Structure formats: structure tokens, C-alpha cells
Amino acid sequence: MPHILTLVAAPGALDPALVSRCRAALTALGANPGAPDWLAEAEAVDIPFLDTPAELAAAAARTALEDAPVDAIASPAEGRRKRLLVADMDSTIVTSETLDELAAYAGLKQQIAAITARSMNGELDFAQALHARVGMLAGLDVAALEATWAATEMMPGAATLVATMRAAGAVCCLASGGFTFFTGRVAQKLGFDHHVSNILLIEDGKLTGKVAEPVFDRNAKLATLTRLATENGLPMAATLAVGDGANDLDMIGAAGLGVAYRAKPIVAAAARARVDHTDLLALLFAQGFRRAEFREG
Numbered sequence: 001m002p003h004i005l006t007l008v009a010a011p012g013a014l015d016p017a018l019v020s021r022c023r024a025a026l027t028a029l030g031a032n033p034g035a036p037d038w039l040a041e042a043e044a045v046d047i048p049f050l051d052t053p054a055e056l057a058a059a060a061a062r063t064a065l066e067d068a069p070v071d072a073i074a075s076p077a078e079g080r081r082k083r084l085l086v087a088d089m090d091s092t093i094v095t096s097e098t099l100d101e102l103a104a105y106a107g108l109k110q111q112i113a114a115i116t117a118r119s120m121n122g123e124l125d126f127a128q129a130l131h132a133r134v135g136m137l138a139g140l141d142v143a144a145l146e147a148t149w150a151a152t153e154m155m156p157g158a159a160t161l162v163a164t165m166r167a168a169g170a171v172c173c174l175a176s177g178g179f180t181f182f183t184g185r186v187a188q189k190l191g192f193d194h195h196v197s198n199i200l201l202i203e204d205g206k207l208t209g210k211v212a213e214p215v216f217d218r219n220a221k222l223a224t225l226t227r228l229a230t231e232n233g234l235p236m237a238a239t240l241a242v243g244d245g246a247n248d249l250d251m252i253g254a255a256g257l258g259v260a261y262r263a264k265p266i267v268a269a270a271a272r273a274r275v276d277h278t279d280l281l282a283l284l285f286a287q288g289f290r291r292a293e294f295r296e297g
Helices: 016-028 053-064 098-107 109-120 127-134 143-151 158-167 178-192 217-233 245-256 265-271 281-286
Strands: 003-008 037-041 043-047 071-076 084-087 173-179 194-198 200-203 206-211 239-243 257-261 272-277
Touching: 003 016, 003 053, 003 257, 003 281, 016 043, 016 053, 071 281, 084 158, 084 217, 098 109, 098 127, 098 143, 109 127, 109 245, 127 206, 143 178, 158 173, 158 178, 158 281, 173 178, 173 206, 173 217, 194 217, 194 281, 217 239, 217 245, 239 245, 245 257, 245 265, 257 265, 257 281, 272 281
Parallel strands: 084 173, 084 239, 173 194, 239 257, 257 272
Antiparallel strands: 003 043, 003 071, 037 043, 071 272, 200 206
């Protein structure tokens, strides 16, 4: 089956010598690499290859790249452009963990962030960790939600990722273990078609310390991916899922292109594709989009 290895670096940083090293690594595997096809000069390039599993080719390329800050993603050449994007929010589409930032207004950021880290590393049950963290915020004024949103920043490349995929006909969904207060605003800002997440319960202008049941967790993320694929008449091969934490593992594993984005070790180790160095534009390059095709969000 024809495959393509995509190399992505910061703009202007992809040295042709690194491309040659990766081609040599593919040759050593018997992958018969073809000529490089530059998607963006000195930034992103496609290298077609044959007769080698995608994961093995990507691993060989990463070894050849040594410490160079270049991402290597390999995938089948057929059906590269995906028709459904399901993305995690915290530390993926936005730069922060919104619950941790919210906790700062209760003076509990350090304690809650420690629980978040363990949950995202797969050390704690997600639902139990969520209930514990939200419970610590009981009585916090809703003004803290607005203040947290005002300080929330989008991940570089997020707006372009969504705008470009939607312009190409894809459906885009934000699926988060966070809260609808934030996912609704992020979805509106970036143009996502859908958003699903947890609902914080509020009474008299203050957090009750509870979330509505059922908790939107790892299983719910996978269910969202499969439901939207079915509703849009798409095979799973036509889907893309991206996230960074353990609760993203199932949807990343099920998607046609599942990407661990600057992910926790447990996720990076399990995912078939990963982005460690560059921004969310890498997901467009991995689908074969040229920089000239990008749409600004």
C-alpha cells in the first residue's frame, strides 16, 4: 500500500539534509522512498514510500532526525484528507488546562493541577478525579469563570486547522472533559460545528462543587467520534482525532488519523501519530494540505 511520510518543522527550519537523512532511513527499511514533495518551503514535505508499515517508517524517521525539532507522521496515501475532526480542548485547542486556571481563583491551582496531571497520565480514574477537583471549588463565584475565559489563549494553528478543514467540507467537533462554559466559547470563536463536554452546576451565582451526570469522559469521547462518523455517513478511516491526555486514548486509537499532540507519555507511546515539536498546522500538513491552501480562521 502506498504511504506518505510527512515531516514538519517550524517555518524555515526544515533543512533538506534532514529530509535526505529520513529518505535514507526509509531506503534502509526497503520502503522505496519517492521524491520529496514540498508542501511549504523549508517547513513541511511529503515523502512517498511503499512496502513498510506507517508506524515503523515514522519511528525510523524520528531516529534519523535525532534531536532535530521536526515531527514525522506517516499515513496511507489514500484518503489522507479527513472529513471529521474531533479535538480535545485543554492543552490541545487551548494552551491551558482551564480547570487548573479556574482553581487559581480559589487559591487551589497547585493542588488541583497535581490531580489533573495524574488523571491525564492515566494514574487516576477520570470521573473520580473530576468530581474531586470540582468539589474543591464549591462556593466559587461564577465571576471566576469569566476571568478564566478572558485569560484563555488558543493554541497556535487552531483557528487555521478548523477553518481549513471546514472549507474542505469536514465536520469539526470539540470534545472535552472540561466544561461547556469554555467549550461553547471556544467553539464559537474558532468555528467548530459541535461541542460536547461536562456541565458545571451553579446555584445563586456560585459553583455547587458538582457536575451534571453522566460525566463526559474517555468513553464519551470515543462515542462522540463514532456517532458523528455514523451521522455523517463516514467510515472511521475518514476521521481525525487529536488530544494529549489519557482520556483521549480511545478516540485517538479509533480514528483514521489519531494524533497525540504534545501529549503525556502514556498517550505519545500508544498513538500511531504524534506531534511533539510543531503546532496544530502539522495536522493539516499530515493530510496533504499545502500552505497555500490554508484558510485563516
